[in-house]
Amino acid sequence: MASLPIRLYGDPVLRTKGEPVREFGAPLRALGETMLETMRAAKGIGLAAPQVGLPLQLFVLDVRDAESRPVLDGREEDLARIMPMVLANAEVSVPEGEALRYDEGCLSFPGVRGSVARVERATVRYRDADGAPHVLECSGLLARCLQHEHDHCQGVLFIDRMAGPDVLLAASRIKRIRRDTEASLRAVRRK
Secondary structure, three states, X not given: OOOOOOOOOOOHHHHOOOEOXXXXXXXXXXXXXXXXXXXXXXXXXXXXXXXXXXXXXXXXXXXXXXXXXXXXXXEEOOHHHHOOEEEEEEEEEOOOXXXXXXXXXXXXXXXXXXXEEEXXXXXXXXXXXOOOEEEEEEEHHHHHHHXXXXXXXXXOOHHHHEOHHHHHHHHHHHHHHHHHHHHHHHHHHHO
């Protein structure tokens, strides 16, 4: 299976809210596997469909946080048993509470990291690649990754949530990524 190119900041698909996934089964499982391969090749732990040019409410995760004991469909699970995951049409909710700041990066922003406020717990209602509904309750790195990838499916980027000083520190790198991406897109349109 071939990896997909990861879209970088400046590509309009990253700001597009994804459409709901309507078809499940073998083609979606295959897409999920290709996305997981792409994510692993880039050394990531999560990847959303818009990051590979598909404006869909779909993302994949492979989070191995030893401190986390998620609850899937009412049962506590071991992360090694449920990972990797393909999540379609996810609805993420976070409880009221203090958001803590964590250092975060994104495959669509190579070389950029910054402090992002995330609540440490999350619940996600989603459908798997076969269309079966699930509810996952989690905390820690898994909860933060779910929030990050769900944001991507809504057209929200991690720089939108990054602390102001970190945005300023990364501004020149962010501008360079956008400028290079926009130039590449213009070159493709001219062909």
